Amino acid sequence: MTSSPAGTPEQGAAPLRIVLADDERMVRTALRVILSAEPDLEVVGEAATGAEAVSVVRELRPDVVLMDVRMPDIDGIRATEQILATLTDPPRIVVVTTFENDSYVYEALRAGASGFLLKRAEAEALVGAVRLVARSDSLLFPSAVRALAAEHARRSRPQAPPWVARLTERESEVLRLMATGLTNAEIAARMGVGPATVKSHVAGVLAKTGTRDRTQAVIAAYEAGFVRDGG
Structure with missing residues (x-):
């Protein structure tokens, strides 16, 4: 854990570089406005499809990707898998979705995403989540996703x-x-x-x-x- 309080940047640290992947332009614009207002966060690229997200991330090598689950071409789950399979030092990927009980969220986490965030989250929560997931000893894994994991375990009788x-x-x-x-x-x-x-x-x-x-x-x-x- 860093010496900074939860959800706050470290003094003198380079800005976290972020890529936004969502098929809705308005969502990407809203995310960019919120994140770009923070001096320690920098949106360096955007993608409207899963395939485009993979390409943009490979080119720009961001620190964090905000990844919509449901996108055309390839979905966020496959995009997450491809990013993690092809980069030796991959970014942290945060799944962004509308519904907290979406089974796609759990599959994206299984594919390698580092956390989960609802699209309706407040601006402060969004900014805090990006900072949090960038820290190697932090876990962006809400109770709703824990419940999904537990339900999966109950069904599969591990x-x-x-x-x-x-x-x-x-x-x-x-x-x-x-x-x-x-x-x-x-x-x-x-x-x-x-x-x-x-x-x-x-x-x-x-x-x-x-x-x-x-x-x-x-x-x-x-x-x-x-x-x-x-x-």
Whole structure:
């Protein structure tokens, strides 16, 4: 976790570079106006289709992509997969959609998106979400999506994969706390250890679950039945 309060930029940091992907021009315009008003945020590109989003992101290499799920050509899920499969240092992708219980949201998170945001979110929430998801130890994973993950696990009746047995007791505890959305600093305070120790445990969790970031680790934990709705 950075030393800045949640949702605020670090002093002297370079602006976060953002690409907007949505098939509605008015939505992109509204997002651009809101984000461009912040000195630490810079909208560097836009896309109206999934295929265009992949092309623009490959060219501009932004830090964060706001990705609509339902777009022509290829949808946001496939676009997310293609971006993550072709870039060695991919951006954080935030799924933006109209409905919080949209199954597409869960599929996009499974595909590698780092978070989820409703289109009707207030401007302050939008700006805070972009800053939050850019931080490597933060999780933009609201309770509505946790419920989707838990429901998916209940329907599929998961069996514990081999990685569950390989987690140490501390790694298991850290993963369960990650699933509640806590940052490294918050987990450290809860466990009574230093942030560096938590960071080491998180690295162990990612390695053993075979996941690229915290969101994917939490998705894996739900799908394995390791955590349930509510953490």
